[in-house]
Amino acid sequence: MVFTPKGRLGSRCRLFWFLFLITWEAGSGQVHYSVPEEAKHGTFVGRIAQDLGLELAELVPRLFRVTSKDHRELLEVNLQNGILFVNSRIDREELCGRSAVCSIHLEVIVDKPLQVFHVVVEVKDINDNPPVFRVKEQRVRIYESRLPESIFPLEGASDADVGSNSILTYKLTSSEYFVLDVKTNSDDNKQIGLVLRKSLDREEAPEHSLFLTATDGGKPELTGSVQLLVAVLDVNDNAPSFEQSEYEVRIFENADNGTVVIRLNASDLDEGVNKKISYSFNSLVSPEVFARFSMDPNTGEIIIQGNLDFEQINLYKIRVDATDKGHPPMAGHCTVVVKVLDKNDNAPQIELTSVSSPVREDAQIGTVIALIRVSDLDSGANGQVICFLTPHVPFKLQSTFKNYYSLVLNSVLDRENMSVYELMVTARDGGAPSLSATASLSVEVADVNDNTPTFPQPEYMVFVKENNPPGSHIFTVSARDADAQENALVSYSLVERRVGERTLSSYVSVHAESGKVYALQPLDHEELELLQFQVSARDAGFPPLGSNVTLQVFVLDENDNAPALLPLGSGGRGDAVSELVPWTVGAGHVVAKVRAVDADSGYNAWLSYELQPAAGGARSPFRVGLYTGEVSTTRALEETDAPRQRLLVLVKDHGEPPMAATATVLVSLVESGQALKTSSLASLGTGGREAALVDVNVYLIIAICAVSSLLVITLLLYTALRCSAPPPEGACGPGKPMLVCSSAVGSWSYSQQRRQRVCSGEGPKTDLMAFSPSLPPCPVAADVGEHQDLKEDRCARVSLNFHD
Template sequence: MVYHWRGDLRSWRLLLSLLLLAAWKVGSGQLHYSVSEEAKHGTFVGRIAQDLGLELAELVPRLFRVASKAHGDLLEVNLQNGILFVNSRIDREELCGRSAECSIHLEVIVDRPLQVFHVDVEVKDINDNAPLFPVEEQRVLIYESRLPDSLFPLEGASDADVGSNSILTYKLSFSEYFGLDVKINSDDNKQIGLILRKSLDREDAPAHNLFLTATDGGKPELTGTVQLLVTVLDVNDNAPTFEQSEYEVRIFENSDNGTAVIRLNASDRDEGANGAISYSFNSLVPTIVVDQFSIDPNTGEIVIRGNLDFEQVNLYKIRIDATDKGHPPMAGHCTVLVRVLDKNDNIPEIALTSLSLPVREDAQFGTVIALISVNDLDSGANGQVTCSLTPHVPFKLVSTFKNYYSLVLDSDLDRETVSIYELVVTARDGGSPSLWATASVSVEVADVNDNAPVFAQPEYTVFVKENNPPGCHIFTVSARDADAQENALVSYSLVERRVGDRALSSYVSVHAPPTEGAGPAGKPTLVCSSAVESWSYSQQRRQKACSGEEAPKTDLMAFSPSLPPHLGSVEVGEQQDLNVAHGLEVSPFKFRTYTFYLRKL
């Protein structure tokens, strides 16, 4: 079957938008965009309103807004055209550090009705950081007695970029005595060293000046350079050596000060003072290592001296020197990798946003009451949070995205039964033992007019003598409405039924407000408004009745204790069916029967 579409450009755009929206709904339910770091202000990111299936004209009335917990000012949406654009400078390295993946998570919220969408904007790296060495000059001390192929470690450069932009290659300036050795260690980092190609003679050349250049893999490539000052020493020709060039240890965060990390052991083939070894941190070790650890110069034992926090730093790279006491001293080197293990020491955090209160008692199932997000700074199972709700009815929690939930209506509400619910949201992590946090949500139920007024009793029989003066008290009735406020206001009507050829007619309606703080209406009183003719009693049966068209009668009147009488006809046909007198047995006397009606305002 072939379909032919004829229409203007606007129709084609509308069809394309619908197709995009359908494709998005079938997919993950989440929009993905990408933008390069350092993009200029106003750089186009995506047509977010169109991709979410929202009309441009409804963005402002529905309070369209974009929120991001930590990066709310980096991206913005133009409410006139629905385009997501760069609002301020985005620095990927500042945003995500060395992480291979970097994205900005946005919450797109619209009201009336409430909807929430999740958008991830990937920040792409550009080669905007050159390789950087920790110092401008590195000093290397080498004894003239060292043999060719001896290796002297150098501190490599670092590049704040990621991917190919951070892959470094090294090049050493020309020297007949030295070459460059590059290896990849277990941490996937390049370990570089200066290798001796030819024996040194201090008397011939006491110092050598070299340049080490690091080049990244970006396009265009960037470089960084450090000067190597090699000093040739004399005499003591054996340096201490470690059994391994690299050690790796694991220790839990929050371990007590003084806890041993590792005890190193180096050996020196020399004797006496030339073989006596002292252990120390390398001069290039950063301050954070010195603040967190200490090393015993005699035993080589490294212990904790500060609090280790996995959430702040989870890996320490410590360069250790083992220096003998010869003249001049010689040093051996190793690296200790201290990996900090996570403990469940962070309580989950709960945030409540976009509360839609109060909730109508006739709200449909699935109505969103509140948006809830949870977070735990721990990692692994310690940072995996699950949420629960008490009591379980008539609400439930629905997971919308990762650690985001919606509090929705799950069963019927009845304000007259329960007018307010005190809910408790509990967030519990997967640690052992687990930690949890709670948040209270007070949900008020709004009243709707779903209850009819009710008399204290369904029927009243009253006997009145004739010739009563106007204003004489006949009887008082009472009605109650279970609703609240204006929904509890009621009106009272008198309908006259007379024996004879006359039809039924409607009487006066009186409005009576509810008593303060409760549901029942005020009690109107039935009194005489003129002299009443001779009355008798009747045997009554129940039957539904309706009113006629004659003018209101003035033999009786009703008034509310809180409002003056308000005369006027009432359409009894709009009232609920009520039981009234019927099948009267006529006596020699004239009599009238009045039925009291109750109706909602």
């Protein structure tokens, strides 16, 4: 026969509890295991991966992990075989105190896709805690006059275990004077007392020493003991007594300090000073009682002096002594059981875990965003929590387990409408009034390339003065992409085409990042009046998206051409002419006509003629028409006038700065007969040239009419095309007109309306003012206006009306 030591027997018992485990409760969706406390490191708990239906090969790729709010280090999972094992010492009493059921709640989380499982591991109690008395010895004072069968309360032992392991039995050492009295009260707690079997005699034995032993119901049994020192007192023969040996009081935890819990009343059969009673807490009362209650020694009232908290301690056992003032004093005893009732004084608590942010805007409905755990320290309805989310958001809460929720996507996201959602999760308990707690959660929406770069306008009109420096900046295009980051990174490029015999890229270029458009060479209004092309904007997303914008570059005229003189009259060069004038002519006689043209346009080609003052300041009898160029007499000639006069005619345009040319007219004053004869000869010699000039004038008039007609047709076609396109806001309808204005230097300005007008001067007009002073007037016009002065604002008006 082999005898097993007591320590090894305990190890075998723990091994027996260790072998009892693992039940699967399919209906609740949980995995339940059990493990004995104090199990060694590495103790097998369960095949958690197999029980959850997971493959061992996908544990690591799917980021398999086990979390627990407060006990993460106690249990661990071997990712190689999927076994849950004990990682560190588990002390059931430390985890759950004296709770009947002790469980460790685990969350098993795997990603890709996100799944959450709940595992409950029940910790089984083993008899590892012996009964313990609070003090090493208890002193009991008994008067010798006490009658047999008197009971003296003793403080029992406590056992940290639960169940049968905490059921205690008491045993007192053999004595002829005392036996042990054990009673079970309504709370299944045992009340022990020392019963006097026969009267004491202080003179025979002033003190008795006993040992009280407590044995629990575990296997093997564990014991604890305390020494009882009974002091036999002399004198008083009647002790105060209470009507009940135990009183029960119920009071809410939010009772104010100073509230009376109970008023005790003890009576004493003695008289006089021996009947006067003083109340006090028994010396064996726990420190928690002294911290939260006080007792009035005269009235027997137990008063609250510290805040009660149901969540910390919900039951107090108060031993009260009623002591008379006899000599020696005698005491009666009772127990007051104070039960603290729960009030809804704890707000719910919210914990956010496994937050997946940002979320792609094309995420599928039902995608799990975060896990939420709520708790409440109260009990009953006060601890029942419901959880809800801020309204009007594309998310919702789904209950996955008791007090566990998943935040999932409930509708389609659009980052361009809302890039960040500030969510408010609210947890509310079932108390009256209820308490709530909130937790904020920020969910970012990740961008997807679903927006094309857009320009503010489909086309732009750009006005550039000619003779610009090479590489000058003429315009900046800018497209906006509603996406973010690289999806909103826009680059620009030209849509290549040919302009005549040359490529578009030889005229202009666009900076890929800034969108700045540059003219690569000087532009010439006389060569190219309108350059139309497209710029493309493309984002950096995958796949990239793009759009185009049209640029109409109008080359504005600069005054870069001086007036050019046409051949003058008979016997003259291009810039000089000799004329014979009879002495007898009167005022207004046309002597000669100066003709000039300017290659520019607008004001830059509007010519005026001025006669330079004569040398010495002498008053000349001649003048020149401001806009006709006709040299005529201002008065009748006099003998004091020089017979030969040199007239300098200055021809200027209206550009800024103006450019000029000079013509010389040599006038010889002769007698009438000589002038007639000379003019006849001259007419014979110049008849061919005058006919040629008439032909030139006809061609010039035809050219003017052709250019004006082409301009009118172009404007009408442009207006019709703009109005025929589907307008975004009622184009070609009522509204402010579009003004096309000519300034003093020939520049143009445009508004953004659909209805167009042409104006000149300060106020809007319905016609286009075209200046053509550079061409010689037609013969009819010259004859009619030969002796008329033209004002500076004289112009030819061509009516151009634009209708919708």
